[in-house]
Amino acid sequence: MDNLGGMSVAAEMTSIEPRIAELIRHSMALRAGDSVADACADVLDDVLDQALTSSEGGKRLRARLALAAFDQATHGRASDEERAGMLDLACAIEVFQTAALVHDDIIDESDLRRGKPSAHRALATATHSNAIGRGLGIMLGDLLATASVGIADNASRRLASSDGIVAAFLNMHKEVEVGQVLDLAVELAPLDDPDTLASASLNVFRWKTASYTTIAPIELALLAAGGDPDESRRAALAIGRPLGLAFQLADDLLDVVGSSRHTGKPVGGDIREGKRTVLLADAIAMASPTERGELVNAFSAPARDEDQVRRIIGLFESTGAVACSRERIASLWEEARAAMDERCGSDAPEDRTFVEACARFVPLA
Known part of the structure; x- marks a missing residue:
């Protein structure tokens, strides 16, 4: 059975999902006595409803990794209070993930997220304005990012440390923000090298994905278990950096070999x-000169039609x-696996569960 700290994945997900919604409602609620003008209240309600909608679904890989790393570090002996605190910290990572996706979809002009309209598209529909929808999407991402810090602080x-x-x-916030800058900068990179x-x-x-997908969940879990800050960082980087790179490579690969039904x-x-x-x-590196020219021309153009998309996939x-x-x-997974072996030197259930939680990030390995 696929377990996390002795709890089935189904049970773990059952605790994660409602807790995320509860934490978002609490974090984004106005203080008692505060009010907004009636003329604006409906739009604010739309944004708060979208915060919950955007937070629904997903595999919760980050939260599950954080919980598994915490159980491994504490050998499953944490108190109920500590485990509840770790659950909320794991949920805080997921709330931040939602904030990042909301902003990412605006930057990428994406229409869908997890099989549903992306947040800014849904808000544009609700307000009958694309411009206002984009603006509200930006603010929704900011609200969720702020909420994630409050959740983590509480x-x-x-927890320890x-x-x-x-x-x-x-x-983690800063690294992802740097990563988004780099992600935009790389779009200016020439295609001839x-x-x-x-x-x-x-x-x-490393900056945009691994930072909050694999490195931070491990580092935060080890700190929460009372780990030395420098050693926690070292272990998180040793495991999380190659694991996060492998995860993003797999995600990019699924974009061309997967299906909409599975990726949303x-x-x-x-x-x-x-x-x-x-x-x-x-x-580009492995193509013939003719194919290389075709790829460079296609990606230098302002847009690619469906025939070109199929051709490029081919x-x-x-x-x-x-x-x-x-x-x-596969190579990056082996690197991460070697770092896991260094940390997980026994056949204890918590060690096996931690390795299983890491393996979920690389289904193509």
């Missing part, structure tokens, strides 16, 4: 957006870029 008071937890949580493009894209993955997003979305990815860099396969990406994922 949770830290029931309260100050260290808050500092690490804020550092695929090795440089691949290196830059992988660096974006249209297949080939990165290609339509013209994103500079490691997959693209590998395809080139990713035929050039060997898809196979290369699978090899990168």
Whole structure:
């Protein structure tokens, strides 16, 4: 059975989902006695409702990793109060994840998220204005990001190293924000140097994705268990950096080999957006001169039609870029696995569960 700290995944998810909704309602509620003008109240209610809608669903990989890392570090001996605090801290990471996705969808002009209208699109429909919908989406992302800090701060008071937890949580925010800047900057990278493009894209993955997807959940869990700050950071980077890179590579790969039914997003979305990815860099590097010119021209154009999307997906396969990406994922997983072996030296249930929680990030390995 797939367990987390002796609890089935179904039971763990049952505790995570309602707790996230409860924490969002509490964190985003106005203080008693505060009020807004009647003329604006409906729009505020729409934004608060969308906060809950945007927070629904997802695999909760980050929260589950944090809980598993905490159980591994405490050998499953944490008190009920400490485990409740860790659950809230894990939920805080998920709330921040939602904030990041809301902003990401605005930047990428995405229509869908988890199979539903993205937040800014839903708010545009509610207000009958694309401009207001985008603005409200920006503010919704800000509200959720702020709420995540409050949730983490409250949770830290029931855990070891309260100050260290808050500092690490804020550092996670900063790293993702830096990562988003780098993600936009890499779109300006020239396509005639695929090795440089691949290196830059992988660096974006470290900052934008690994920082809060795998590194922070482990670091926060180890701090919450009373771990030394420097050692907690070292262990989190050793495991979380390669694991996070593998996760993003797998996500990019699913964009071309997956299906909308499983991803909740249209297949080939990165290609339509013209994103500079490691997959693209590998395809350019391994393509024939004619194919290379075709790829460069397609991604230099302002848009790509559906025939081009299908053609590019075919080139990713035929050039060997898809196979290369699978090899990168497997290599990074082995690196992360070696770091896990260093930390998980026994056959204790908590050790096995932690490794299982990490393995969920790389289904393609």
